[in-house]
Amino acid sequence: MSVLKVIEVLADSDKSWEDAAKKAVEKASNSVDNIKSVYINEQSATIKDGEIQSYRVNVKITFGIK
Known part of the structure; x- marks a missing residue:
């Protein structure tokens, strides 16, 4: 069984949302x-x-925990 955690991160760029x-x-x-x-x-x-x-994104990043 895998267990995952989600964090929320804000970032910006002067180029693009990507x-x-x-x-x-x-x-x-x-x-x-x-x-x-x-x-x-x-x-x-x-x-x-x-x-x-500037372009801004609010992302949720999912990662596995041990």
């Missing part, structure tokens, strides 16, 4: 082992002068 999600997983993997999946819970962006300044 890049923000990638950064969230990369940063979480520095302190969490055995990451199994990432679920994009929410996306948003900040706007400056009528243009997107």
Whole structure:
């Protein structure tokens, strides 16, 4: 039987939502082992002068625990 845990992580990027999600997983993997999946819970962006300044994601990261 496997047991999984889920954490919620917020990340942003000046490039894209995909890049923000990638950064969230990369940063979480520095302190969490055995990451199994990432679920994009929410996306948003900040706007400056009528243009997107940064892309933000709220993700749920699932990993196995021992």
